[in-house]
Amino acid sequence: MSTYLRLRAVPAPALRNSPAWLERLFASDAATVRHQPGQCPEEVLDECRLDQERIYTGAPPAGPPERPQAQVVLGGRPVFRTDRQMPPLLVLTAAQARRVAEFLEQTDFDALWDSARDGLLPRYGGATAESETSRAFATTHQELREFYAHTAAYGNAVVKCRSKA
Secondary structure, three states: OOEEEEEEEEEHHHOOOOHHHHHHOOOOOHHHHHOOOOOOOEEEEOHHHHHHHHHHHOOOOOOOOOOHHHHOOOOOEEEOOOOOOOOOEEEEOHHHHHHHHHHHHHOOHHHHHHHHHHHHHHHHOOHHHHHHHHHHHHHHHHHHHHHHHHHHHOOEEEEEEEEEO
């Protein structure tokens, strides 16, 4: 079973603090949501990219502080689900999403990679796989950069959901 992280942009005035409402945002198939005109943009990160958090924080994904770089992947205010066995949903306000977008726009991926590479490479095949591993993380970085830039341009909030598939 794989773990996925889904990020959804939500118009700030429409955002609800209801776990049931937030869960419904993720009820449809990700591919379907992505391609429907007029829908909020969505980004889906696969299992290995949950380690993307290490690129931004330099530490394992766990309880990031309130800094833009710590909010990129797993940061946000937790909203506990109706099923308490499920991981909480995470919410970034429009202002927080804007700060994350600014951080990503101003950040040099190569500098981030240099500070995180020693902790990541052993998990992804070591030094012989560095080029491929770095490229995969750089691609996800670019996808996140585009997602947050688009989200900030529309003044949207972000809701995040970790799920098993």
